Every structure is written in structure tokens, then in C-alpha cells.
Amino acid sequence: MSPTIYDVARYAGVGVGTVSRVLNNSSRVSEATRQKVLDAIEALDYHPNPIAQRLSLRRTFTVGVITPFFTRPAFVGRLRGVEAALTESEYDLVLYNVETTDKRDACFRELPTSQRFDGLLIIALPPTDEDVAHFHQAGIPVVLIDAYHPALSHVVIDDVKGGYMATKHLIELGHTRIAYISDPLESPFRFTSSLHRYQGYRQALDEAGIPFRPEYHRWAEHGEEQARDLARHLLDLAEPPTAIFAASDTQAIGAMEAIRERGLRVPQDVALVGYDDIEVSHYLGLTTVRQPFFETGVKGVEVLLQAIDYPPGEPLHIELPIELVCRRSTVGGAIPPEND
Amino acid sequence: MSPTIYDVARYAGVGVGTVSRVLNNSSRVSEATRQKVLDAIEALDYHPNPIAQRLSLRRTFTVGVITPFFTRPAFVGRLRGVEAALTESEYDLVLYNVETTDKRDACFRELPTSQRFDGLLIIALPPTDEDVAHFHQAGIPVVLIDAYHPALSHVVIDDVKGGYMATKHLIELGHTRIAYISDPLESPFRFTSSLHRYQGYRQALDEAGIPFRPEYHRWAEHGEEQARDLARHLLDLAEPPTAIFAASDTQAIGAMEAIRERGLRVPQDVALVGYDDIEVSHYLGLTTVRQPFFETGVKGVEVLLQAIDYPPGEPLHIELPIELVCRRSTVGGAIPPEND
DNA sequence: TGGTATAATGGAAGCGGTTCCATATGGAAC
């Protein structure tokens, strides 16, 4: 059995209150007794029981993190920031990976009222009004990362702007036949990124007076392979696009494969822009819209921990900057197989 | 304030013991009172406080999971299995991502004695004897996934065999100039996979009477880009290899890039075998040694939960099967850019 | 009818902390 605070108190010849005070280096304790207690702790190799602390303090010191498909770079990247920030704090991170809407709904329903968390962090999964009402009723702070709801604090990027930036970049390079490939604009998970980037894409086209061609927008389930197929269809069009904007780098890489298959060159024959700036993008020379995954996760934790200690009157809206990163897939030399 | 068991007891007109019995549907409770209690629970929207349960039961119902670089497919894949299995259980999963040896050492030192976990799951990070002594002293069950220590239960694959299988496959295809690219065989994280696969590689060469050429083994930090550089060096040799075995699919993909750059064909000019069978490998037509990431994670959880309830006398050694998956990078048609 | 085994139930004690309150101590002020 591990020693308890009573063992320490007895060993040090003091009361448990005093030991507790030393542990929380609070209130005044005389230097002499403090040292006696510290010696006892050392001698007994005492570690306070966090469960008992949590019960007594009525705080769980635990944050629940709900993320979809955490194998995908965009999600695991944010999770990495969340983990790093939480490790710096005194909070534990309990992880939930959501790969079905059933599990998402179960998480949304059960976790807030489970009394296991001081706060909840939700990545990329927008809750319904009903969900949010449930969160509020449970009285638990919830922060969204890369998702939006008017009544919840959230840390986001401006995907409309990102789509706009990517498309505008292609337009400025002289392209007018610009395709967009993405996830379905509406999905059971209610992911919004593909839709918002689409809106930015449309906006940039409109602004440049380029008519939108429905056949230039293709979508499929997320994935490199699916994107490759989409790109193949685009290249098979009677009038194929000269540029493709993909809603994620993963999909851009799929498109790149399709372009290569055809023996076409990037960017000379088809220019390519992705989104996310995942690790391999730098190395593939992929022009992309960089979003700060890690920082988004860190910021989400900051907002949540702040909300736990000082509930904000109004939900916070935090937007992190994105950045167009120009690489070989739109400007400069060709990329493999033609590069040197 | 959330209602407590006392509120439920009062509302139902019974004692707290009875409510507790209903909650744990244990001991005999008359059908009538059970119903009264259930009604009260319903009416008050009562949820038992798990912290109080944990304190009373002196179990945390929490498992700590320590994984290195959880953005890498091999680790996140196992973590996914761990998460899925833990979700099925009544245990929470508290995550620690290790990207420095300092953090690893801090986790190994502090988590076992923190009294926060009923068990610890460690992915791919072999502990030292000293670490293990510390675990035992703390009296906490620890299960290793994809790592080995004689005194700890572990779930592994046979990497020596995997390296052997991959190499033998290339030998059977007639190759004799077979290179191996990998992480450094020794790393501060003490990862063993590159080393074991190397041993299998050497074994297969020996068995076939093919002399080992030191210049055919190159290593660098893990990563696609680093592997591409390694492969470039190999291809620059006076007598370049006709086949490359990479210690991971990520590295094989890097090698594939290097081969393409040179305008060489896979597999005609250079055959390629990877390891892991990550998601894109299927799609890239990469021959590889498949290891069951998800299942490994699930199994690790099973072993740990079992060990928590019934400490095994001897540590369990569990080995999951691996499988050579033959694809276009060694057999059959060429792969991009030459494929159709 | 009384005795006894059995089922159902209430409630105190305990899990291991924190914190409030009461008390002890020592010195300063008068």
C-alpha cells in the first residue's frame, strides 16, 4: 500500500492539515515543520493520491478531447498541439477518436454529463444546437477547434479566405480553367472545410469574372486514391483544367499522381495547389495554404483552461492566420518526374 | 450542483446502500425498490460521480498510454487500436506523446508512481532494467506494444523474420545486389525495429550465400526525405543495387522518389520492398511486410486489462503474425511514371 | 405458535485528500 497523508503526518509528528499545507505550499507553515514534513515525504516516498485530491477539490483535472479520424494529418497535427499544451498544465488528456457518427453522437451525449471532465475540446466536429444546449445544461466548458458554433468558444482559421487565396494565386498566374477537388461539401460529420474553401474558390472566380463551371468541381470521400480518380476525370474532360486546387494536401498528392500518369508536367501543363501544408508537402514542392495545426491545438487548450477557471461571458472567437506557401507545383521548375 | 447518491436515496425513500446496489446491479434488491430507485435516478437525471467511485473502489479505471511520435503512421495506427479497445472497456485513455528522450524519461519516472493509472501501455519504447525495476516497485502493470523487455508482458511482431521475408522475396526474384535503408540501428529512443529488420536482412543474405556489402546499408533519421537522399547515394554507387529493402513504407516511398528522379523504373530497374503496409502503400503498389497495427493495439489493451484483474505469474509474450504483401514494386507491371 | 433461515434494507465507516475552525504559542504593548 502506498503511504497516505496520515502516514506522513504520523511520521513527521504533525497533523494532516499541516502536511496538506506543505503539499500545497500555501498558508504559513514554519520553516522547521515544513522541513520535517518534507523529510517524512522523502522518507516514505509519498505521492499524494490524485483521485482523493480531485474528489476533495471537486475538480477532475481532466480534459476530454474528441477528434475524428485521428490518423489524418490535419487532425493528428492539432491533437499534437493539444497534447503538448496539456502536458504543460496539470490536466490529463483523455482521448476519444470518432470514426462514425454514432460514436460522435455518443460522445456528445454522454461525456458532458459524465462528471469526468472539467472541460471538453472538440476538434473539427460542429455540434448541433441541441448538442450545445446539452453542453450548457451540463455546465461544462466546451471549446471547438477548427469548428464553429455561435454559442461556443472556438479556435479556427478562415477557410473561405484560404480557398480564395489559393484560387486567386492561380488566377494571378494566368489560369482561367481552374478546378476544385474536395470532400463532399456536406457530410454526415458536418465537416465544413471543403465547403468554405469552395466558397472562397467561387469568390475568387467571381471577382476575376471567370465563370464557374460545375464540371470543374468534383468531390469524393477523403483520400489520396479517391482524389486521384477525381483528377483523372478532370483530365479526361474535353476541355481539361490547367490548374487544380485541392481542398487538402492529401488530395493534391492524389491529383499529382493522376497528372503524372498522363505524362503531364506540374506546373507547366497543370498547376496544383493544396491545403494544410502537411509534412510531405514541402518535400513534394507542393504549393499550399499553410494552417498552423500545432498552434491551433495549443490555443484551444489555452482557451479551455482559461474558461474553466474564469468562465467568459461571451464565447471567444479566435482566428489563427493562414499563409499561402508557393512552391514548385505552381511556380518555378517542374516537379518529378521531370525535375532534376 | 449535480445530484448525489444521497439525493437519489432521499427521493426514492431508500438508503444510499440500496441505491448503490441498484447502480451496480449487484446483491438482491426487490423489484419494487429497484424500480423506485430507477425512477428517482431518471427524475433527478442522476449520474454517479466517477471520481468518488474511483476513490472508494481504489481503482482509477484509467490507463496511461505512452507513445513516441504519434504522428507517424506506425504509432498512430497502434494507438487507434488502443483507443478502440479502451472505448469498449470502462477505462479511460490518458495520452502521452513522447518526442524527446527527456519526456520519455519523465514519463517512465513519474507516471508509475503517480497513482493515476491502473496500468500503463508503452508503445515502441523499450524501458531499461532500471525503468522496469521502478515499474515493479510501483506495483503497476505495464504492457509493451512493439517493444521488448524480458520482465514485462509485451505484444510484438517478429521483425527479424519480417526483414528476412522481405529480403528473401527479393532474392527469390533473382536479386543479389540488395540494399537496406533504415533508421540508425541505434537511437536514443532505443527503437529496435530497424535493427531487427537488418538482422533478418543479413540472415537472408547469408542463407543465400550473398556477401553483405556495407555500402549497401544506409541509414538516416526517419523520414521520407531523408530516405530519398539515402537512395540517391545508393543509386550513385559504382555498382548500384538492383533492389532496395526499406525498413518502413515511409522510407520506401522516399526511395521510390529517388528512383523516379533518375528515370529508372520500378521494379524493372530497381525493385522495392517496404515495411508496415500503411494506407498509401496499397495505392502506390508497394510490396511490403504488413504488420497488424490496429490488432496490436487491441491486443495490448486486452493483455493489460487482464493483467490488472489477474496479475499473471510470468510476463506474457504475444506475437502477432506478419505477412508479405506482393505488389507492383517487386512483381508485375511497372509503377508510375511508367504504369498505365 | 415459536423458532430459524433467508432476503431486503439502512446506515456507518472508510477511501485519501482539503479546509475551516478552534486552540496553542509567543512576543509586543501597556
Add this chain to the structure above:
DNA sequence: GTTCCATATGGAACCGCTTCCATTATACCA
């Protein structure tokens, strides 16, 4: 020498459960 206050300290009560033990109610049998 007494009073008073600040500081240090001990310990009970409490956080919200589980469980053991004692008690009561019920049923069965002789």
C-alpha cells in the same frame, strides 16, 4: 504581569461513492 493579536497547528467535517454489518421483514417448518 496581564492583555491582545498574529502565527502555527491539530483535527473534524466533508467531497460522493462502496461495502460491511446489523436489523427488520418474510417465509417456512416443526
